[in-house]
Amino acid sequence: MKYQGNYGFLDELSKKEIRRSILKAVAIPGYQVPFASREMPIARGWGTGGLQLTLSLVGPQDCVKVIDQGSDESVNAVSIRQLIQDTTQVETTWHTREATLIQSRHRIPEVPLKEGQILVLQVPIPEPLRSVEPSEEETRKLHAYGEYSLAWLKIFEQIIKFDQGSLSADHPVLVNHRYLMAPSPIPRFDNPKMNYNEGLILLGAGREKKIYAVPPYTEVKSIDFDDYPFTFETFAGKACRLSGLTDVFLDEIIDPKTQTASYQTNDQSYLLEILDEREKEKHG
Amino acid sequence: MAEKPILALKHFSKQYGSGCDHCRDNRQELTKNICPFCQTVYAVDDVSLDLYKGEILGIVGESGSGKSTVLGSLYFNVEASEGEYQLNVPQSQPLNLFEASQQKKTRIRNTMLGMVYQNPMLGLRMKYSALSNIAEKMIAANHRNVEAMVERSRQLLDVVDIATIRMKEAPVNFSGGMQQRVQIAKALSNNPPVLLLDEITTGLDLSVQADVLDLIKTIQRELSISMIVVSHDLAVIRMIADRTIVMVNGRIIESGLTDQILEDPQHPYTQKLVYSLL
Numbered sequence: 207m208k209y210q211g212n213y214g215f216l217d218e219l220s221k222k223e224i225r226r227s228i229l230k231a232v233a234i235p236g237y238q239v240p241f242a243s244r245e246m247p248i249a250r251g252w253g254t255g256g257l258q259l260t261l262s263l264v265g266p267q268d269c270v271k272v273i274d275q276g277s278d279e280s281v282n283a284v285s286i287r288q289l290i291q292d293t294t295q296v297e298t299t300w301h302t303r304e305a306t307l308i309q310s311r312h313r314i315p316e317v318p319l320k321e322g323q324i325l326v327l328q329v330p331i332p333e334p335l336r337s338v339e340p341s342e343e344e345t346r347k348l349h350a351y352g353e354y355s356l357a358w359l360k361i362f363e364q365i366i367k368f369d370q371g372s373l374s375a376d377h378p379v380l381v382n383h384r385y386l387m388a389p390s391p392i393p394r395f396d397n398p399k400m401n402y403n404e405g406l407i408l409l410g411a412g413r414e415k416k417i418y419a420v421p422p423y424t425e426v427k428s429i430d431f432d433d434y435p436f437t438f439e440t441f442a443g444k445a446c447r448l449s450g451l452t453d454v455f456l457d458e459i460i461d462p463k464t465q466t467a468s469y470q471t472n473d474q475s476y477l478l479e480i481l482d483e484r485e486k487e488k489h490g
Numbered sequence: 491m492a493e494k495p496i497l498a499l500k501h502f503s504k505q506y507g508s509g510c511d512h513c514r515d516n517r518q519e520l521t522k523n524i525c526p527f528c529q530t531v532y533a534v535d536d537v538s539l540d541l542y543k544g545e546i547l548g549i550v551g552e553s554g555s556g557k558s559t560v561l562g563s564l565y566f567n568v569e570a571s572e573g574e575y576q577l578n579v580p581q582s583q584p585l586n587l588f589e590a591s592q593q594k595k596t597r598i599r600n601t602m603l604g605m606v607y608q609n610p611m612l613g614l615r616m617k618y619s620a621l622s623n624i625a626e627k628m629i630a631a632n633h634r635n636v637e638a639m640v641e642r643s644r645q646l647l648d649v650v651d652i653a654t655i656r657m658k659e660a661p662v663n664f665s666g667g668m669q670q671r672v673q674i675a676k677a678l679s680n681n682p683p684v685l686l687l688d689e690i691t692t693g694l695d696l697s698v699q700a701d702v703l704d705l706i707k708t709i710q711r712e713l714s715i716s717m718i719v720v721s722h723d724l725a726v727i728r729m730i731a732d733r734t735i736v737m738v739n740g741r742i743i744e745s746g747l748t749d750q751i752l753e754d755p756q757h758p759y760t761q762k763l764v765y766s767l768l
Contacts, residue, residue, distance in 0.1 A: 338615075351592050355630040359615075362629060363622045365636055366658060432634045 214261040215293040220244055224262040224417070228408060231419035236381030237349070238332050243415040253286055253311060254412025256328035260290060260309045263324060263408075269297045271305035276313045276455070276472035283311075300475040312375070314396040316454050316476040319405025321422065327390040329411040332418065334378040334388040354386045357429055371434030380427045381420060389426075394438045395455045400426040446471040449480045494578050495540035496716050497564070497684055502573030504534040504559050504740075522554075523740050533559045534740045537573075541684065544714045546706075548731030548748060550721060550763070556740035557720045558608075561688050563588075564718065565605045566595045577602060579683050600630040604677025608689035610669035613676065616662040620647055620672050623661060627679040646675035650705060667698035674705060678713075685709075685717045691726055703729050724763060728752055736760045 214221065220242075227241040246254040264270060270290050274283035278300045286309060287298055299305050302317035309326040319325055335345045338356040348354065357378045365371050375391040379400065389397060390409055400407060400420055407420040420426055430436035445452045447459075447468045454476070456469040471477040507530030513520060523532040534556040541547050549557045562568035564575065566587075575587040579602055587598065599605075604627075607613040614623050624643035625633075633639055647657050650671035661669050670690055677685055687706070691699040707730055710717060721727055727734055727748060734751045736744040736759065744757045755761045 351596065353593075353596060353630075355626070358629045358634070359618070359622060359626050362625055362636065362639070363618050366619050366621050366640070371636075431636045433636050 209292045211293065213294060214264055215247070215289070216244065216258065216261050221262040224258055227417045228259065228262070228419065231408070231417045232406070232421050234385070235421055235424050236379075236385030236387040236418060238416040238418045240415055241417050243412045246412065247289065248285065250413040251330060252282060253309070253328040255410030255414075255417070256309050256311070256326045256412075257286060257289070257410075258412060259326045259408050259410040259417065260307060261293070263326075264290065264294050264296055264307055266294070266296065268294075268306045269299050269304055271299050271302065271308045271475075273308065273310040273313060273315065273473075273475070275311055276457075277474045279474070301479065302475060312391045312393075313455070313472065314392055314399045314407075316471075316473040318399070319403055319407075321404045323405040325405055325407045327392070327407065327409045329388065329390040329409045329416070330413070331376075332388055332409065332411040332414050332416040334376075334386050349385060352384065354380075354429075357386055358431070361429065361431070361434075365431070365434055371430060372428075372437055377436070378429050380429055382424050382426075385418075386429070387418060387420075387426075393455060394428065394436070397426070397428045397436070397438060402426075441469065444469045446477065449477055449484075451477075451480065493542060496543050496578055497541040497718075498574075498576045498578070499540075499560070499564065500538045500574040500576075502534060502537045502560065502563060502575070503532070503571050504556070504563065504568060505571045506531040506533060532740055534563075537737070537740075537742055539735060539742075539745075541716050541718060543683075543716055544710070545732045546710055546717045546719055546730050548719050548721065548727035548734040549737060550724060550727050550734060551737035552722060555737040557722075557737050558688055559740075560737075561605075561686050561718060561720050564684075565603055565686055566599055577684070596630075600627055601680050602682050602684060604680075604682040604685045606670065606673045606677050606685070606687045606690050608692050610661065610666070610673055613673045614661045614669060617660050619658045619660055620652060620664075620675075621657050623672060624676050624679050627676060631680050642679065643675075646678055647672070649678075649709075650675045651701075665698075667694055667702065670694065670702055671705065674702075674709070678709065678715075681713075683716060685715050687717060687719045689721055690719075691721070691723065699726075706730055724752065736763070 224241055227239045231239045244258060246257055248254060272283045272287040274280040277283060291298055302315040307324050311328045333345050335348060335356050338360050339345050361371055372394050375393050376388055377394045377397055379387050379389050379397060381387045389400060402423050404422055406422055409418050428436040441456045444456060446456060447470055449471055451471055455472045457472045459468050459470055507528060509530045510528040512527050513525035513530055517532060537560055551557045559568055563570050570588040573588060621640060621643045624646055625639040628639050661672050691702055709715060719731055731748045734748045735742050738759050744760045752764055755764045
């Protein structure tokens with residue numbers, strides 16, 4: 207059945223309100239802008255924040271890519287891509303370079319973003335201080351005063367307990383020397399990709415009703431201590447079992463029969479591009 | 491020339507509510523400091539005090555007399571309605587700290603003041619390790635070297651007799667006395683010139699009370715820190731305070747050397763308090 211609703215599902219006034227919030231978020235890098243998060247035809251916590259951003263920004267000329275933890279073909283990615291396509295009839299792609307608008311859950315693509323591209327990240331908990339300060343009123347005050355010692359305290363406790371100065375995912379970052387920001391639960395391997403990124407990164411939390419942004423060419427620094435500098439995952443001595451790539455984020459795959467681990471590039475579209483290129487080279 | 495106090499509080503008042511013509515004109519006559527017409531509460535009324543280097547100043551009074559409100563305002567937990575607050579330490583400019591920016595208040599609280607609460611839940615993060623609790627104040631004062639902070643935290647926990655093997659444990663697993671000692675170590679972490687202690691022995695058994703008070707005396711003697719101790723227990727004040735202020739209904743009714751207050755009380759309330767102790 208042909209879709210007969212508004213272009214991009216949301217009505218024009220809703221899109222206008224969300225775009226205004228986006229503009230404010232871009233103007234104040236890392237600051238969480240409250241917005242009137244709408245009911246969407248997917249459950250809260252399944253990417254409603256990201257989807258609202260995407261549907262407010264998408265236009266007929268856009269080319270959209272949707273990723274879910276590195277995969278373009280997971281149920282979540284397919285459902286969201288289908289919804290965007292049904293309600294806008296825009297072109298979709300698996301290739302990061304071709305996309306003008308990329309909606310992603312918990313990964314930043316391996317292919318660096320270029321000027322003009324927008325990356326929308328889905329965020330479950332936008333408040334980086336939430337685990338140490340449960341009160342929204344208090345965290346807003348802490349942001350206003352730039353008082354972020356609690357975030358460092360959380361990492362200090364991590365060092366005391368595990369001798370490890372980095373969180374496995376969602377490691378907080380300081381944006382433009384001012385606001386502390388939760389980069390969404392991306393692996394810390396992806397944190398450095400945000401620093402002086404050429405594309406626009408938007409983060410949307412539908413359930414928590416917050417939008418925030420990292421504009422292009424903005425300094426993004428992962429918080430750390432002098433003697434415990436921020437480090438990200440290294441896969442020393444390991445390589446992708448299909449492509450042989452070593453400088454990418456790898457998934458560990460355990461063979462249920464032999465119980466041995468092998469590794470594979472997490473960014474599925476990037477892996478397929480590399481394999482396709484090699485196939486072409488092989489066959490001239 | 492007379493010595494300058496390290497901490498000076500002048501004409502401090504705290505009221506909850508905006509007040510009305512009746513209570514403004516008849517403030518001294520209000521029963522329990524509550525206006526019967528507008529329900530405004532005058533928690534503290536025109537309190538002034540000085541604290542000198544190395545001395546322990548005691549504040550005694552019954553529940554609701556305003557002594558904890560005074561202490562809370564000195565730690566910026568309570569916003570003053572009126573008054574002037576000065577800290578005469580090298581890093582502090584001679585301004586009224588009640589009018590300072592929130593950032594400045596936070597900086598002063600993290601570097602120049604230490605606070606020990608009656609309820610350890612207010613002063614400690616119960617699920618973080620004792621080491622992290624001590625380091626919290628240092629992190630807040632912009633220290634970013636883990637090894638140095640761990641070393642300092644261990645030293646302080648050692649001073650307050652927390653066993654090395656338990657330093658990585660969370661205070662939620664500690665006894666009340668241990669929690670109070672961790673709070674004291676935390677308050678000392680940035681070498682503050684002033685320590686504020688709010689009913690620190692309430693709820694502790696007598697032997698633990700004695701341990702905590704001995705610790706306070708030792709710290710004061712060895713580090714020469716100035717302290718304000720709030721308590722409703724005259725025995726505590728007798729043991730550690732050099733000078734004492736007695737408060738009733740938000741006002742100071744008597745002040746002087748602790749021995750003088752206890753041996754020759756002038757005000758009927760103080761007399762009643764002292765005789766009830768004996």
